[in-house]
Amino acid sequence: MRADLRTYGLLARAGFRRQATYRLALAAGIVTNSVFGVIRASILMGAVAGAGATVAGYDERAMSSYAWWGQVLLGSVAVWGWSELADRVRTGDIAADFLRPVPPYLSYLAADLGRGALALLVRGAPMIVIGSLYSGMTFPAGPVEWVLGLVSIALAVAIAFLGHYLVNCIAFWIIEIRGILLAYGIVATLFAGLYVPVHWFPDWLRALAAATPFPSLIQTPIDILSGYAAGPGAARLVAIQVGWVLGLGIGAALTTAAGRRRLEVQGG
Amino acid sequence: MTTGRAFRPTAGRPDDGSAAAAHGDADSDAHSDAVISVERLTRVFRRRGDTDLAAVDAMTFSVGRGEAVGYIGANGAGKSTTIKMLTGILAPTSGTARTCGLDPMRGRRELARRIGVVFGQRSQLWWDLPLGESFDILAAIHRLEPRRAATRVGQLIELLDLGPTLAQPVRSLSLGQRMRAEVAAALLHEPELIILDEPTIGLDVLSKARLREFLIAQRREHGTTLLLTTHDMGDIERLCDRVLVVDHGRLAFDGTLSGLAGTVGAQRVLIVDLDRPTDALHGIPHTRWLGAEGEGVRQRLAFDAADTTAAAVLAAVAERATLRDLSIEEPDIEDVVRRIYSAPPGGITG
Amino acid sequence: MANREGSWAAYRTILRSRVRAQAGYRVSFATDLFATLFAGLAELTEVYVIFHNTPRLGGLDFTAALLVFALANLTFAAADLLVGHCDRLPTYIREGKLDVFYLRPLSLLGQLMTSEVSLRRLGRISVAVVVLAIALIRGGVQPTAATIGMLALAITFGTAIMAALFVAVAGLQFWLLDGREFANVFTYGGAYAAQQSSLVFPDPVRIFFTFVVPAAFTAYLPTLVILGLPGGDAASPSMAWWLPVAAAWVWGVALLAWGRGVRHYQGAGG
Numbered sequence: 001m002r003a004d005l006r007t008y009g010l011l012a013r014a015g016f017r018r019q020a021t022y023r024l025a026l027a028a029g030i031v032t033n034s035v036f037g038v039i040r041a042s043i044l045m046g047a048v049a050g051a052g053a054t055v056a057g058y059d060e061r062a063m064s065s066y067a068w069w070g071q072v073l074l075g076s077v078a079v080w081g082w083s084e085l086a087d088r089v090r091t092g093d094i095a096a097d098f099l100r101p102v103p104p105y106l107s108y109l110a111a112d113l114g115r116g117a118l119a120l121l122v123r124g125a126p127m128i129v130i131g132s133l134y135s136g137m138t139f140p141a142g143p144v145e146w147v148l149g150l151v152s153i154a155l156a157v158a159i160a161f162l163g164h165y166l167v168n169c170i171a172f173w174i175i176e177i178r179g180i181l182l183a184y185g186i187v188a189t190l191f192a193g194l195y196v197p198v199h200w201f202p203d204w205l206r207a208l209a210a211a212t213p214f215p216s217l218i219q220t221p222i223d224i225l226s227g228y229a230a231g232p233g234a235a236r237l238v239a240i241q242v243g244w245v246l247g248l249g250i251g252a253a254l255t256t257a258a259g260r261r262r263l264e265v266q267g268g
Numbered sequence: 269m270t271t272g273r274a275f276r277p278t279a280g281r282p283d284d285g286s287a288a289a290a291h292g293d294a295d296s297d298a299h300s301d302a303v304i305s306v307e308r309l310t311r312v313f314r315r316r317g318d319t320d321l322a323a324v325d326a327m328t329f330s331v332g333r334g335e336a337v338g339y340i341g342a343n344g345a346g347k348s349t350t351i352k353m354l355t356g357i358l359a360p361t362s363g364t365a366r367t368c369g370l371d372p373m374r375g376r377r378e379l380a381r382r383i384g385v386v387f388g389q390r391s392q393l394w395w396d397l398p399l400g401e402s403f404d405i406l407a408a409i410h411r412l413e414p415r416r417a418a419t420r421v422g423q424l425i426e427l428l429d430l431g432p433t434l435a436q437p438v439r440s441l442s443l444g445q446r447m448r449a450e451v452a453a454a455l456l457h458e459p460e461l462i463i464l465d466e467p468t469i470g471l472d473v474l475s476k477a478r479l480r481e482f483l484i485a486q487r488r489e490h491g492t493t494l495l496l497t498t499h500d501m502g503d504i505e506r507l508c509d510r511v512l513v514v515d516h517g518r519l520a521f522d523g524t525l526s527g528l529a530g531t532v533g534a535q536r537v538l539i540v541d542l543d544r545p546t547d548a549l550h551g552i553p554h555t556r557w558l559g560a561e562g563e564g565v566r567q568r569l570a571f572d573a574a575d576t577t578a579a580a581v582l583a584a585v586a587e588r589a590t591l592r593d594l595s596i597e598e599p600d601i602e603d604v605v606r607r608i609y610s611a612p613p614g615g616i617t618g
Numbered sequence: 619m620a621n622r623e624g625s626w627a628a629y630r631t632i633l634r635s636r637v638r639a640q641a642g643y644r645v646s647f648a649t650d651l652f653a654t655l656f657a658g659l660a661e662l663t664e665v666y667v668i669f670h671n672t673p674r675l676g677g678l679d680f681t682a683a684l685l686v687f688a689l690a691n692l693t694f695a696a697a698d699l700l701v702g703h704c705d706r707l708p709t710y711i712r713e714g715k716l717d718v719f720y721l722r723p724l725s726l727l728g729q730l731m732t733s734e735v736s737l738r739r740l741g742r743i744s745v746a747v748v749v750l751a752i753a754l755i756r757g758g759v760q761p762t763a764a765t766i767g768m769l770a771l772a773i774t775f776g777t778a779i780m781a782a783l784f785v786a787v788a789g790l791q792f793w794l795l796d797g798r799e800f801a802n803v804f805t806y807g808g809a810y811a812a813q814q815s816s817l818v819f820p821d822p823v824r825i826f827f828t829f830v831v832p833a834a835f836t837a838y839l840p841t842l843v844i845l846g847l848p849g850g851d852a853a854s855p856s857m858a859w860w861l862p863v864a865a866a867w868v869w870g871v872a873l874l875a876w877g878r879g880v881r882h883y884q885g886a887g888g
Binding site: 356376377380392394396397409410411 | 627628631632635638639643713714715717718720723724725881884885886
């Protein structure tokens with residue numbers, strides 16, 4: 001058990017280190033994210049101003065906070081594209097993954113958590129500074145909410161990864177899944193609340209979004225970190241995230257096993 | 269003495285420090301007819317957090333019309349940098365380069381019409397289109413008249429045996445097929461100068477042979493000038509009548525291949541098969557006995573081309589035994605080049 | 619002159635071959651086409667969601683916002699279709715494609731611009747065209763010389779402005795290399811800003827996206843003219859008629875950046 005933990009720790013650290021080498025890329029990323037943050041904050045704040053005082057409980061300051069917390073999370077929570085598993089299935093390299101003692105979804109997940117943690121530090125943290133200075137941000141009410149907020153980021157990273165992993169698993173059965181990955185990314189971006197809060201959706205669309213894990217990716221961590229949700233409300237959101245992690249995790253385990261059987265039947 | 273390593277095949281010629289301004293054998297002294305003319309060409313790369321690197325260092329040479337020149341040296345010796353400066357991709361730090369009488373930077377587009385270049389590692393073909401379409405596009409780019417283009421493409425297809433691959437997407441060609449296609453693409457517009465950068469890298473023996481034969485025929489028919497970088501000494505032996513060796517950005521040798529071998533003292537080996545077991549052939553003038561097989565039926569003698577000739581050695585052997593067969597092993601040029609590099613400055617003087 | 623015609627013929631041949639190459643991969647092409655269409659619809663949904671909650675954004679109502687969305691998307695997607703690959707210059711450099719451009723008797727920029735055509739962007743363009751029609755009908759736009767002229771001006775010179783951004787960014791990429799993401803500020807950032815009313819931005823941002831990166835000229839300012847809106851805060855409708863000047867300005871900058879970039883490449887050796 002301890003050896004397992006050590007393995008995951010090493011994998012996480014490798015993912016962490018791999019990113020740190022690209023310093024110029026990081027600087028460029030911070031500048032770019034800042035500019036997009038300015039545009040997004042302007043739009044969301046403008047919308048609140050146009051509606052009067054508040055929209056769905058958000059005032060202008062809350063909207064600024066929403067936009068900038070979104071920029072903080074953007075690098076860590078990979079809403080868009082991951083196709084490594086599908087690529088490895090196609091090339092047959094997946095066979096090597098199955099030979100390792102660690103199941104592929106856990107080793108990839110560990111690496112992704114490492115990547116997410118680094119991105120939060122080097123790409124996310126500067127956004128907090130810039131956002132606070134530029135148009136203001138709000139923060140969790142107390143230490144419990146801070147902890148819940150950080151936990152919800154980790155859970156969001158895990159949900160984002162497991163979702164992509166499951167879509168990648170389709171490659172065990174269908175060769176060309178690029179279209180599915182693209183469509184998944186587009187829907188995930190919309191329903192995560194990255195550009196407009198899910199709370200703003202018309203009822204039917206919000207119900208649709210709530211049936212997916214996507215609001216747990218961006219909307220949930222923002223709600224907790226910006227203080228929009230606190231106390232039992234925040235805990236309930238994290239509980240929903242935990243539910244998605246468990247559900248998707250079990251799904252990943254079962255699908256991986258089924259995919260492996262399929263490869264063995266094919267003699268791949 | 270800035271070019272301590274520079275030396276000439278022609279023994280006794282003083283090293284004037286200008287690194288082989290013009291070499292003696294070919295007719296490149298007629299500077300006006302030089303297809304390539306490079307004078308004190310220098311290219312310094314600035315390296316962050318490191319000392320500057322002179323990839324090409326005050327190099328001077330010229331290549332006359334119709335010459336075939338092998339440009340050889342270790343990886344990182346400055347070959348690619350020189351070629352980039354000759355084709356206008358890279359600006360010299362100092363010195364001048366003229367290709368086909370043009371400034372490669374300012375006259376790039378005019379120059380592109382008159383030279384054909386194959387970079388072994390970078391393709392000029394369209395990987396997602398059938399090969400034939402690449403030729404059509406290149407013909408349009410070079411504005412070849414349709415009938416002339418058709419004739420030329422037909423010739424190249426036949427000579428390079430590309431017919432069966434015309435309808436195939438380039439990405440599905442084998443390496444040998446692709447390399448022949450690259451050469452065809454570079455020669456489509458009948459350039460007066462061909463620059464080939466590692467054209468045979470990774471090719472099998474047959475593909476290499478086919479490509480070399482084609483290049484020899486092209487030169488014979490069109491009088492095309494050829495500059496070739498390669499790691500394959502077979503390319504040099506078959507294709508080139510002159511060799512430039514570059515080392516650390518400097519011209520280390522300019523002359524014939526045999527001259528190169530002679531200069532660094534590389535020896536040819538005479539292998540003689542005798543009619544009966546014979547004692548070791550020690551004491552043949554200017555030779556060194558290397559060994560014997562089959563109780564002395566086959567014997568190997570090393571000799572230096574500068575000191576004696578194969579004929580003289582044979583005559584001496586014939587006085588001691590009856591010859592049944594013989595062969596001569598040429599010096600291993602890679603070994604020769606390696607010896608240039610490992611020589612201490614000024615250590616080799618021919 | 620004959621020289622130039624010869625070059626055009628060469629570029630035409632290259633472009634035709636690019637179109638054919640995409641036709642050769644039907645399934646993949648259809649997938650990409652669908653993806654850009656779907657992405658366009660998702661962005662449209664976001665506009666819809668915002669106006670579900672507010673009657674006005676930056677002084678525009680839903681119809682005007684749809685027109686801005688349509689023009690910004692149409693011009694950006696058209697530019698992306700034509701020259702969007704320019705911001706992948708670091709890949710061209712790494713793969714040695716740029717060096718091959720040097721060996722052909724055509725301009726480097728001309729070759730870069732014609733080296734690819736992303737027909738998949740037609741998906742997004744079709745969304746933009748439909749939204750454009752809806753916005754014009756909802757807005758009760760009369761086909762006068764002014765509205766038709768402005769529409770034509772916005773589409774042609776708007777596309778030219780967006781294309782210039784890609785070219786400018788290609789010039790910058792000679793320096794950026796690893797920092798290529800920075801270039802997104804000008805291209806994708808410009809396109810994102812173009813989709814909004816200028817009035818949502820604070821002054822420095824508005825000035826930047828009007829006079830430095832003239833994104834406001836592609837959609838917001840023409841919309842003011844077409845729908846007869848007053849604008850405000852130094853964003854007057856009459857400015858829209860300066861579209862050709864804005865396009866000339868950004869192309870001037872783009873060509874300068876490209877020229878400097880090429881010289882830097884030749885100086886630095888990639």
